Amino acid sequence: MAKTNLTVQNKPAKKKGLSLNARKSLQLGVLTIPGVIWFLVFSYIPMAGAVIAFKDYKPKRGIWGSEWVGFDNFEFLFSSNDAGRLVFNTVFHNFISIFLVAFVAVAIAVFMDLVDKRIYVKTYQTMLFLPRFISWVVVGFIGTILFHYEHGILNQVVAFFGGEAVSWYLTPKYWWFIIPAFGVWKTMGYTSLVYYGTIMGIDTQIFESAEIDGANTWGKIRHITLPLLRPTIIIMSLMSVGSIMRADFGLFYYVPNNSGSLYSVTDVLDTYIFRALRGAGDMTSSAAAGLFQSVVGLIMVVTCNTIVKKFESESALF
Amino acid sequence: MKHANVFLKIFVHLFLIIMSLLCLLPFVMILSVSLTSETGIQANGYSLIPSEFSLEAYQYIFRNPTEVISAYGTTTFVTVVGTLVSVLIMAMLAYPMSRSDFKLKNGLSFFVYFTMLFSGGLVPMYILVTKYLGLKDNILALFLPILISGWNTMLLRMFMASVPVSLIEAANLEGASEFRIFFTIVIPLSKVGIVTIALFQVLTFWNDWYQAMLYIDHGDMTTLQYMLYRVLNKVNLAKEYGGMMATQEKLPNENLRMALCVVAAGPMLVIFPFFQKYFSKGITVGGVKG
Amino acid sequence: MKKTLAILLVLVMALGVLAGCGGTKDNDGEKTLIWYARINKEPDSAEVFQKVSDMAKEKIGVAVDIIALEDYHGKMPVIQASGEDYDIVYTSSVINNIYNNVNDGNLLPLDDLLKESAPKLWELFGEEIWEGVRIGGKIYGVPNQQIFARGPGYMIPTQNIKALGLDLENTKYETLEDYESYFKAIKEKTGSYGYLPSTWGGDGPQLYGFEQVIGSEIPGVIRVTDDSLEVINQYETQEFIDHINLRTRWVKEGLISPMKVTIDDVTKYLTAEDQVMPWLIFQNTCAPGAEAIFKKNNNLDVTYATKSEGLVSSYSLVSTMAAINSDSRYPEEAIKFIELLNTDPEIYNLLVYGFEGKHYTKTGDKTIELSTENSYTQPAWAIGNTFNAYILPGQDLDVHEQTKAVNDAARRSPILGFAPDQEPIKVEVANCRAVVEEYADLTDGIMDTETAYPAFIEKLKAAGCDKIIAELNKQIQEWKASK
The missing domain is CATH 1.10.3720.10 (MetI-like)
Known part of the structure; x- marks a missing residue:
């Protein structure tokens, strides 16, 4: 590492005047400035625009000149007789995905750590990352290769074993499994990288001393790796809880081919909003729906964070 | 981690290989379809190996x-x-x-x-x-x-x-x-x-x-x-x-x-x-x- | 450390330089129209657009900045909602919905402008058409001259006539039910079922004598022969029930496939020319020359077996229009440019087909052949007067005259000129749209009708379809009284 000349003015470290803590805090504060400015400009200022959720927004009058209409724009979402199903599906699939992805990704990361040869690690990681590059639209095309009634691979397998062809796109029950499977498939490589990175960051001395104490592989995983991954797992899950009301649109729209027969399983808030407002160009209703998703997410994450704080304050988000 | 025993090693590799293949196969399929002629796709559908090899799609993109x-x-x-x-x-x-x-x-x-x-x-x-x-x-x-x-x-x-x-x-x-x-x-x-x-x-x-x-x-x-x-x-x-x-x-x-x-x-x-x-x-x- | 700093410094400078070269607006005080066009970005489109702009400058003294928005659906709502500057825009009954735009005050009323600044454009259409596009008594858009008489039909792959020994002349093909013999013949010959895409979507209900009042899928139709103009829910009519029962029965009897197929699938199932191509194709608009276009796009020869009587309705008239921003700085120039697109074949064909010699070659006075090397394709119907378009191989020489004749002869909708106000039923429309899409499989006969149909109707009621029907009835009766 090259020597740093950046902070010349701080060289006489024990200067009196500012107390050390205040100055240090100030320095830390200075570091945050570019990031804070970006968030203010690109997140917080536009956030004010979310008020159109409560307005009868007319572009020519501008956001502030448009009339207030209270909660009118929320009506379409809550007046839908599917609201219960939508909320259930969204939350259910998200919970499943949080647990499943964490489980599979941690397993991959821990196993990857057991692989000796770097070349294998590299190969596995590269392959596991591939789904990240395939957009859901294309995954939808691939899905038809699997599920197509006539030419699909699955039905060919079924036929091979003498079964009767299944109409995959018309039979909801299978999709309780298909949806999570595709969800995990798409994200496991990506998420496992975070866990793998955490394992890489563990001080090797800890493992070495455990080995001296005679720990075997499983013992090291159980007593060192997994406990050290715990905060990471908790933080990752906590962050996901905030989007509990948001679904990965592409997964629920393109993979099931937007087949109406499957809606009892695959219809989530995001697909419903898209479907109902398509063509209407209705910005206010979609803003209202988004706000609802955000508020629920906020409540959920603050609650969970408070609980985590009680038991394990260092894994809390804020 | 060195010293892992053989069965564990086999299991670990098997698991990772299966997971990797699940991720790789769709991509191979995409690659294969991209290298198949349109008539080949019409006649034989998608396959892991191009049924009628052709660079027409790439030629079109790079025309x-x-x-x-x-x-x-x-x-x-x-x-x-x-x-x-x-x-x-x-x-x-x-x-x-x-x-x-x-x-x-x-x-x-x-x-x-x-x-x-x-x-x-x-x-x-x-x-x-x-x-x-x-x-x-x-x-x-x-x-x-x-x-x-x-x-x-x-x-x-x-x-x-x-x-x-x-x-x-x-x-x-x-x-x-x-x-x-x-x-x-x-x-x-x-x-x-x-x-x-x-x-x-x-x-x-x-x-x-x-x-x-x-x-x-x-x-x-x-x-x-x-x-x-x-x-x-x-x-x-x-x-x-x-x-x-x-x-x-x-x-x-x-x-x-x-x-x-x-x-x-x-x-x-x-x-x-x-x-x-x-x-x-x-x-x-x-x-x-x- | 030094390295990091150096990189940082370079980046900051680079960003500064880039930020400096932002967008430019009118250069040198020259008037420039901004046109968000629903056309494609093609390899040579920049040169074509520049030429168009130069021609416009010469003819009407204004340059045109043509912005080709391929994703009109995704981006135009954002442009509208953010109140961005533009002069000319594409608007329609679906994409960039004209009724919403008028409701939001986005568009300029054109009545006076048309008569004063663009008389040639004003004369292009008769009073009937202008009357038909009025919304709240005013004209907000210029329809692109094309087939206005909309009506769906069924097309049979031409090769089947020989392969199945069909006799189109002497067989009655009027309703979907009449095709039972057709699918039976397919099954007999191939041993398998045939393929039938959705037959109720789009303008499909028109084959059953309905006109949809607020667009496809949303509950609310009138019978075109019913003078009382009563709005009913098409999904509760006997016609709809018969339609799904027929399809369900065909699926059960193995006559048609038990899965959803779309026209996009046609090319996947192409068969050799002497063999049966097991499809019946639903075509939304039976315009003259549609067979040639279908052949060009799907590589399959088709023949009409059923054509519904075309219907000229307000909905079909506003299906592709050019409109002007209510904030436009140069409304007069804008309408003049729209006039050029509709009355000047030179500028129109330049935009549609590109440069002569490069993108196409002339084979006659009005006929052309497209170049196979340099491709430049634009949707002619989204640009202007399609009657001025050059004629492609496979199209009849008098295709435009045929289209005009069809337009003139077609039945007029009994509610021509009625523009529904969706504002009071916005919520119900959104929720009903969601329900109808959910039951698309029912409409295609691949759901269990016994249980799904009652559930469908129940959900529609819960979503407020009755309120939509009542509101539309009220509006139509008021409109009728005001005439």
Whole structure:
């Protein structure tokens, strides 16, 4: 590492005047400035625009000149007789995905750590990352290769074993499994990288001393790796809880081919909003729906964070 | 970890091989379809090995190579600059958030996390970028609006929190400034985390087509993903409107859709191993004195 | 450290330089129209657009900045909602919905402008057409001259006539039910079922004598022969029930496939020319020359077996229009440019087909052949007057005259000129749209009709379809009284 000349003015470290803590805090504060400015400009200022959720927004009058209409724009979402199903599906699939992805990704990361040869690690990681590059639209095309009634691979397998062809796109029950499977498939490589990175960051001395104490592989995983991954797992899950009301649109729209027969399983808030407002160009209703998703997410994450704080304050988000 | 026993080793490899194949096969399928002639697809459907080998899809894409090359250029520029700038800014933000003795730690974390929950939506963002920042048709618009990710900042904070406090305290006693501690201790020690986040940011910028769709009206500036999106979007619209539009415009062939996919994702397969170089163990406390 | 700093410095400078070269607006005080066009970005489109702009400058003294928005659906709502500057825009009954735009005050009323500044354009259409596009008594858009008489039909792959020994002349093919013999013949010959895409979507209900009042899928139709103009829910009519029962029965009897197929699938199932191509194709608009376009896009020869009587309705008239921003700085120039697109074949064909010699070659006075090397394709119907378009191989020489004749002869909708106000039923429309899409499989006969149909109707009621019907009835009666 090259020597740093950046902070010349701080060289006489024990200067009196500012107390050390205040100055240090100030320095830390200075570091945050570019990031804070970006968030203010690109997140917080536009956030004010979310008020159109409560307005009868007319572009020519501008956001502030448009009339207030209270909660009118929320009506379409809550007046839908599917609201219960939508909320259930969204939350259910998200919970499943949080647990499943964490489980599979941690397993991959821990196993990857057991692989000796770097070349294998590299190969596995590269392959596991591939789904990240395939957009859901294309995954939808691939899905038809699997599920197509006539030419699909699955039905060919079924036929091979003498079964009767299944109409995959018309039979909801299978999709309780298909949806999570595709969800995990798409994200496991990506998420496992975070866990793998955490394992890489563990001080090797800890493992070495455990080995001296005679720990075997499983013992090291159980007593060192997994406990050290715990905060990471908790933080990752906590962050996901905030989007509990948001679904990965592409997964629920393109993979099931937007087949109406499957809606009892695959219809989530995001697909419903898209479907109902398509063509209407209705910005206010979609803003209202988004706000609802955000508020629920906020409540959920603050609650969970408070609980985590009680038991394990260092894994809390804020 | 060395010394793992043979059965465990076999199990581990078997598990990883199966998972990897599940991820690889669809991609092989895409590659294969992209290399099959349109008549071959019509006659034999999709297959893992091209039934009728043909480069027609790629020839079509590269019939006008300037567009593709310039798209590569734009995408690469956006990815490189965006990643460098964003990782630096995020690291600078994440480090104070990771310091348990920093008073604003929780407030700042909430400030960042809150942006993951709430957004103003498309219209205010569009007005901000085009009207107030005047970035329409400007390459900055391709990455500035998505520069920082709250999620990745939180992840970085997590990685940085594992930097031993004792080291920072020691540097403190020596009178090092926070800037110095950040650059000489924290960054090297959270190298793995930073590289992970950098990789995620690379993906974000590389895979984004939305900014190009929104903010680029004129000229030849386009990104790879936007090229791909335009083609797929035509197919989707035709499907949505059923028979109505299908006969009014010719739809892109399937091999073309897949070839675009390969063209758009291909370079990443080369870039990925480059990052992996940094995923290595062996950072010990003793080895980082600045 | 030094390295990091150096990189940072370079980046900051680079960003500064880039930020400096932002967008430019009118250069040198020259008037420039901004046109968000629903056309494609093609390899040579920049040169073509420049030429168009130059021609416009010469003819009407204004340059045109043509912005080709391929993703009109995704981007135009954002442009509208953010109040961005533009002059000319594409608007329609679906994409960039004209009724919403008028409701939001986005569009300029054109009545006076048309008569004063663009008399040639004003004369292009008769009073009937202008009357038909009025919304709240005013004209907000210029329809692109094309087939206005909309009506769906069924097409049979031409090769089947020989392969199945069909006799189109002497067989009655009027309703979907009449095709039972057709699918039976397919099954007999191939041993398998045939393929039938959705036959109720789009303008499909028109084959059953309905006109949809607020667009496809949303509950609310009138019978075109019913003078009382009573709005009913098409999904509760006997016609709809018969339609799904027929399809369900065909699926059960193995006559048609038990899965969803779209026209996009046609090319996947192409068979050799002497063999049976097991499809019946639903075509939304039976315009003259549609067979040639279908052949061009799907590589399959088709023949009409059923054509519904075309219907000229307000909905079909506003299906592709050019409109002007209510904030436009140069409304007069804008309408003049729209006039050029509709009355000047030179500028129109330049935009549609590109440069002569490069993108196409002339084979006659009005006929052309497209270049195979340099492709440049634009949707002619989204640009202007399609009657001025050059004629492609496979199209009849008098295709435009035929289209005009069809337009003139077609039945007029009894509610021509009625523009529904969706504002009071916005919520119900959104929720009903969601329900109808959910039951698309029912409409295609691949759901269990016994249980799904009652559930469908129940959900529609819960979503407020009755309120939509009542509101439309009220509006139509008011409109009728005001005439």
